[in-house]
Amino acid sequence: MSGERDDVSEAIAGELRLMDPNVRASPSLARQLLDPHFVEVGASGRRWTLEELLAELPVMDGTAKNGPRYEPSAMVGVLLAPGLVHLTYETTIGGTRARRSSLWRKQSAGANWQMYYHQATPVPRHGM
Template sequence: MGMETDEVGEAIAGELRLMDPSVRMSRSLARELLDPDFVEVGASGRRWTYEEMLAALPELDGAAEDGPRYEPSELAGVLLAPGLVHLTYETTIAGHRARRSSLWRKQSAGSTWQMYYHQATPVPPGAT
């Protein structure tokens, strides 16, 4: 595997961890995966900051161990520049589909990949 594949793979692993209820319930685990400059535009159209997202994650969809979970598909990524990966994928949760785009960045050689930006666009029922 080349360098690019490894970096994309690390970003995908981080993305999947953020969908894990145990991570969503833990501020300390979630904090490791979110860049301090993180911003999200959610499927609702709401804009979330780093602090807002950390505070709300335990209450949001996908946080309950016995509740609905995000089911990702078509996860793909591209290394845009050293330390910057763009991921695209789809999720389904409780029958609702969304197309998603994430930017993951790694600030320095020893640091971990963190989600810098995330956008979710709802997919209407029946859309291809």
């Protein structure tokens, strides 16, 4: 059971690092946390590839050191299969909430956990 907890903890740590303004501002640091086949469907509905996200990430919300930051809550993870963790949680940034889901995978022993897929769904201001 501790292996499962460790895998989930490592995926959560990676997710939180991707919210760090220093990581968001550095395409090379962010690339280490993102799978080469990464895809995201953002809260706007836009589909992002790895290269598109890395190009835009330094100017996106949550990057400015003195600006608003992502505030995650209720983050939980489940080991779906060896080397595959699913995370779900909510974020708030600048008063805007989103429900989020990420798949993290570890391709081989000794490899780092990397985000393979991310989905963000906006929560209406009066939504539950």
